[in-house]
Amino acid sequence: MNTAVRMSGVTKTFGKMRAVDDLELEVPRGGLYGFIGPNGAGKTTSIRMIMSILFPDSGEIAVLGHPSALEAKDRIGYLPEERGLYRKMKVGPFLRYVARLKGVDGPDLDGRISGWLERVGLDGVERKRCDELSKGMSQKVQFVSALIHQPDLLILDEPFSGLDPVSMRMLRDLILDEHRRGATILFSTHVMPQAEEICEHVIMVHKGRKVLDESLTAIRNRFDPRAVQFEPLVPGTRTAALRSIPEVEGVTPGEKGVEIILREGSDPAAVMRRIMDAVPAARIELSRPRLEDVFVQLVTDGASDDDAEHLRAELQDAETTGATA
Amino acid sequence: MKRILRIALRDFVAIAMTKGFIFGLLVMPGMFGLMIVLAPVLFDDGNFQVEGEYAVIDPTGAVFPAMNATLDSGAVAERRREQFQRLLEDNPALAGTPDVVRNVASAAAEQAMVAELGPAPNVRLVERPPDADVEAEKAWLNEESDGLRHTALIVIHDNAVEAPGPDAELGSYDLFVAPNLDERDLDFIHSSVREAIIDARVARQTMDRDAIEAILRVSRPASTTITADAEQRTFSGLNMLLPIAFMMLLFIGIMTGGGTMLTSMIEEKSSRVVEVLLSAVSPMELMAGKLLGSVAISLVTMALYIGLGLLALASFAMFGLLDPWLIVYLMIFFLIGFFVIGSLMLAIGAAVNEVSEAQQLQTPLVLIVMLPWLLWLPISRDPNSALAIAASFIPPINSFGMVLRMTSTQPPPYWQVWLSIAVGAASVVGAVWVAAKVFRIGLLMYGKPPNLKTMLRWVRQA
Incomplete structure (x- = not known):
C-alpha cells in the first residue's frame, strides 16, 4: 500500500513500433520521481498507460492501490504534454468544470479557484476567455486544473516546456510545495538538468526500456566522479605543477581555471588535497556526474565514441528546444 | 453517472447557448413562415399576359371563325367571368370574398378578377389560305414584327370538324410555335384551338353547346373526415x-x-x-x-x-x-x-x-x-x-x-x-x-x- 504507481512487465506497441518494452517501475507514496529520457523514449506512452488513457498490450499497472487509474481519477492530478483548453470558454468556468469532474464542488470552489490563480500570478483572469491567454498563461491555468482537487498523486508530462525562467521557477516551487504537502510526484522531462534540479529519484528510459532507476544520491555515488574544477587563487598562475601529481591524468582549460581529470581508481579527497598543496586555490570542486553523462554512458556502453557524441548532441539539441519551446 | 451528466451539460450549454445554434434553430421555421407570407407575391403570375399573333390555316372553314369568336374580346371577358365565378365557388380560400365581388358586373369585381386571373389576353388571328404552303408559313414564325410577336402557326386538319365517313375518326390540328414560348402561352393556344374546334363540331351537329356543358358539369364537393371524436373538412x-x-x-x-x-x-x-x-x-x-x-x-x-x-x-x-x-x-x-x-x-x-x-x-x-x-x-x-x-x-x-x-x-x-x-x-x-x-x-x-x-x-x- 506504500506504492503510488507500479508498472510490472508493461509493453505497448503501435503497429510495428514497440513504444514501451517490458517496463518495470515503482514510485513510492510521497516520492518525487523524475521520468527522463530523450524524445521518443516512451515516457508519454507510459504516463498515458498509468492514467488508463492507453492500455498496455501486456503487463500490469497499479495506481494508488487500484488496478486502474480509472478507479482513482479523483485523487490524481495530470498535466498532459499536449496543453489544451476550451478556446471559447472562460478561465473560471473551465476550472470549475474540471474541478467538478474531479469531484470538487461546493460553495468554496470559487474561492479555491481564485486562490490558485493568485498563487500562479494570474489573479483576475477568471473572466478571460481561454483563447485570450498567452501560451505561458494557458499553461499555468492548466497546471492549476491539475492541482485544483489537491491530488494524492501528481503526474506531470513535460511541465516546464514553453515556460520562461520566472514561470518555470514558480511552477517548480509549486511542485515542491505539493511534494511537501505529501503528494507523490512523477514528472517526465527530456531536459535532464530540470530533473537533476528537482528530483529525489530518477527513472531513465531509452527506446521503451528502463536503463536506470536510482536516487540522485546513489547515481552520484555510483557514477564515479573523475573531474575536478579548479580555479587558482591568483589568476593567471601557471598550473603545470598539477600535471606532476601522479593521480592526475590530464588538465584542460575550463571557463574559469581548469578541469582536472583524475586517473581511474584514485581517491578524489586525497587528490584534491594534493592539488591545493601544489597550487593555492580560489575554488576547487568535484564535478558531479551530470544525468546527461550518465545517460550517454549507460546507453552507449560498448558503442563507439562517435555514437556517444551523436547521442550527446541529440540530448543537447533537445535541451535547447525544451528550454526555448 | 454524475461525470457523464456534467459532460453532457457542458456540451449542451456550449452548443445551445451560441448565437449560431439559436439562429440555425430559428432560421428554418422563420424561412417557412416567410415563404408562406411571400409565396403569393413571389410566385404570383397574375401579371402574365398572353400576347401574340397566330397564323391559322383552316381547310374546314369553320374553325377560324369559331376561334375568332372565342378570342373576341367580349367572348374572352365573358369566359373569364365564368371562370372567376367557378373559382369563387370552388375555392374555400376565397370564401370570404365580399359579396360585391361575387357580383361580377361591378367594377370592384373586374379588379379582383384581374388580380386573380391576370390581364386579358392580347391576341390577333391571321387567316392563311387553306392551301397555303406550311413549310413557307413556318418561316413567318421567325420573322421580325413591328407589332405583336409571331407566336404560333395553327394548321387545322381537314377532318377536324367532320369525320369523312361514319366510322372515321375526327381529326385535330398541328401547332408550330416560335422559340422560347412560355408554357402559359402554349396552354392558352391549345385551349383556344380546342374550344374553337369543339364549337365548330357542335355547330356542325346542330347541337347546343351550353346544354352539353350543363350535362357534363358535376360539381365536386369537399369531403369531410370523420375521426373518433370530431368531424372536419378533409385536408x-x-x-x-x-x-x-x-x-x-x-x-x-x-x-x-x-x-x-x-x-x-x-x-x-x-x-x-x-x-x-x-x-x-x-x-x-x-x-x-x-x-x-x-x-x-x-x-x-x-x-x-x-x-x-x-x-x-x-x-x-x-x-x-x-x-x-x-x-x-x-x-x-x-x-x-x-x-x-x-x-x-x-x-x-x-x-x-x-x-x-x-x-x-x-x-x-x-x-x-x-x-x-x-x-x-x-x-x-x-x-x-x-x-x-x-x-x-x-x-x-x-x-x-x-x-x-x-x-x-x-x-x-x-x-x-x-x-x-x-x-x-x-x-x-x-x-x-x-x-x-x-x-x-x-x-x-x-x-x-x-x-x-x-x-x-x-x-x-x-
Whole structure:
C-alpha cells in the first residue's frame, strides 16, 4: 500500500513500433520521481498507460492501490504534454468544470479557484476567455486544473516546456510545495538538468526500456566522479605543477581555471588535497556526474565514441528546444 | 453517472447557448413562415399576359371563325367571368370574398378578377389560305414584327370538324410555335384551338353547346373526415405531408445533434483538451456524456419544430387528424437513429484532426441518411411493398423506413413496428460498440487521418 504507481512487465506497441518494452517501475507514496529520457523514449506512452488513457498490450499497472487509474481519477492530478483548453470558454468556468469532474464542488470552489490563480500570478483572469491567454498563461491555468482537487498523486508530462525562467521557477516551487504537502510526484522531462534540479529519484528510459532507476544520491555515488574544477587563487598562475601529481591524468582549460581529470581508481579527497598543496586555490570542486553523462554512458556502453557524441548532441539539441519551446 | 451528466451539460450549454445554434434553430421555421407570407407575391403570375399573333390555316372553314369568336374580346371577358365565378365557388380560400365581388358586373369585381386571373389576353388571328404552303408559313414564325410577336402557326386538319365517313375518326390540328414560348402561352393556344374546334363540331351537329356543358358539369364537393371524436373538412395534402414532415424531423434531429457532436469532438481533439478530460473521466464516460449532450440538443430542436407543427395544425383546426402516438413513435425511432448514426459520427470526430478530414469519412453515413429521401415516394405510395418492408427493418435506415410507413395511409401492424424497434435497439448496441472502440483509439491519434480500413482495424484491435 506504500506504492503510488507500479508498472510490472508493461509493453505497448503501435503497429510495428514497440513504444514501451517490458517496463518495470515503482514510485513510492510521497516520492518525487523524475521520468527522463530523450524524445521518443516512451515516457508519454507510459504516463498515458498509468492514467488508463492507453492500455498496455501486456503487463500490469497499479495506481494508488487500484488496478486502474480509472478507479482513482479523483485523487490524481495530470498535466498532459499536449496543453489544451476550451478556446471559447472562460478561465473560471473551465476550472470549475474540471474541478467538478474531479469531484470538487461546493460553495468554496470559487474561492479555491481564485486562490490558485493568485498563487500562479494570474489573479483576475477568471473572466478571460481561454483563447485570450498567452501560451505561458494557458499553461499555468492548466497546471492549476491539475492541482485544483489537491491530488494524492501528481503526474506531470513535460511541465516546464514553453515556460520562461520566472514561470518555470514558480511552477517548480509549486511542485515542491505539493511534494511537501505529501503528494507523490512523477514528472517526465527530456531536459535532464530540470530533473537533476528537482528530483529525489530518477527513472531513465531509452527506446521503451528502463536503463536506470536510482536516487540522485546513489547515481552520484555510483557514477564515479573523475573531474575536478579548479580555479587558482591568483589568476593567471601557471598550473603545470598539477600535471606532476601522479593521480592526475590530464588538465584542460575550463571557463574559469581548469578541469582536472583524475586517473581511474584514485581517491578524489586525497587528490584534491594534493592539488591545493601544489597550487593555492580560489575554488576547487568535484564535478558531479551530470544525468546527461550518465545517460550517454549507460546507453552507449560498448558503442563507439562517435555514437556517444551523436547521442550527446541529440540530448543537447533537445535541451535547447525544451528550454526555448 | 454524475461525470457523464456534467459532460453532457457542458456540451449542451456550449452548443445551445451560441448565437449560431439559436439562429440555425430559428432560421428554418422563420424561412417557412416567410415563404408562406411571400409565396403569393413571389410566385404570383397574375401579371402574365398572353400576347401574340397566330397564323391559322383552316381547310374546314369553320374553325377560324369559331376561334375568332372565342378570342373576341367580349367572348374572352365573358369566359373569364365564368371562370372567376367557378373559382369563387370552388375555392374555400376565397370564401370570404365580399359579396360585391361575387357580383361580377361591378367594377370592384373586374379588379379582383384581374388580380386573380391576370390581364386579358392580347391576341390577333391571321387567316392563311387553306392551301397555303406550311413549310413557307413556318418561316413567318421567325420573322421580325413591328407589332405583336409571331407566336404560333395553327394548321387545322381537314377532318377536324367532320369525320369523312361514319366510322372515321375526327381529326385535330398541328401547332408550330416560335422559340422560347412560355408554357402559359402554349396552354392558352391549345385551349383556344380546342374550344374553337369543339364549337365548330357542335355547330356542325346542330347541337347546343351550353346544354352539353350543363350535362357534363358535376360539381365536386369537399369531403369531410370523420375521426373518433370530431368531424372536419378533409385536408387532402395531409397524407402526403405527414410522412415527409416526420422524415424531415427525423433527419433534422439526427443531423443537428450528430453534426454538432462531430464538430465539438474535433474541436476538443484539435485543441488537445481531450487529454485533460481523459484525466478526469474514462473514454466511455466521455463518449456517453457527449452523446447525451447532443441528444439533448436534438431533442430541443425537435421539440421546437414539433411544437410549431402542432401549433400550425391547431390553427388550421386539423389537430385531430394527427394521432399523438405517432409523435411518441417518432421519438423512439429518432433515438434509435440518433444513437446509431450519432455514435458513428462521434467516432469519426474522434478519429480525425480537422473538419475537412471528417468529410471524407462522413460521406458514407450522409449517403445512408440521404437514402430515405429517395425511398420516400415509393414507400409512401406503397407502404406494404417488399421495398418498404425491407427499408423498415434494415438498420440504420429502419427508423426512416418505419416512420414513413407509419405515417402513410396504410400503417403496418404493430408487431412489425416493435420488431423494427427491436432491430433498431440491437443496431444501437452494435453501433455504440464499434464507435466506442474507434473512439478510444482515435482520441489520441494525431497526424495522418485514418481511412475506413484503419478504423476497422482499430475495431478489431481495441
